[in-house]
Amino acid sequence: QVQLVESGGGLVQAGGSLRLSCAASGRTFSSYVMGWFRQAPGKERDFVARISWSGGYIYYADSVKGRFTISRDNAKNTGYLQMNNLKPEDTAVYYCAISMRRWTVVGGERTYDYWGQGTQVTVSS
Secondary structure (H helix, E strand, C coil): CEEEEEECCEEEECCCCEEEEEEEEECCCCCCEEEEEEECCCCCEEEEEEECCCCCCEEECCCCCCCEEEEEEHHHCEEEEEECCCCHHHCEEEEEEEECCCHHHCCCHHHCCEECCCEEEEEEC
């Protein structure tokens, strides 16, 4: 079994920054795609960003492009989401997830195999 634990959420003013972390533990695996999603109150969970095992492939949602940066440290089995210039509309519970599938077939929620419990990010105006 795999456990994912997110941390780094909190309350920040608009224009501020936060760095989320996602630590993976449990079963060892050779490679995985890591993704971040978010869910605002009363809305569906939306894709934010994903990164390949090597870090060579990265994809962002248009809403966060240029403001968020996804990265990972495979030696630590940890992924990161650096969020800059935060806006009130970024307020949501942020989830990390991992997929054992090839990069080319990873997409929506159903292509991810393991999920963290989420961390709250609140951006005040």
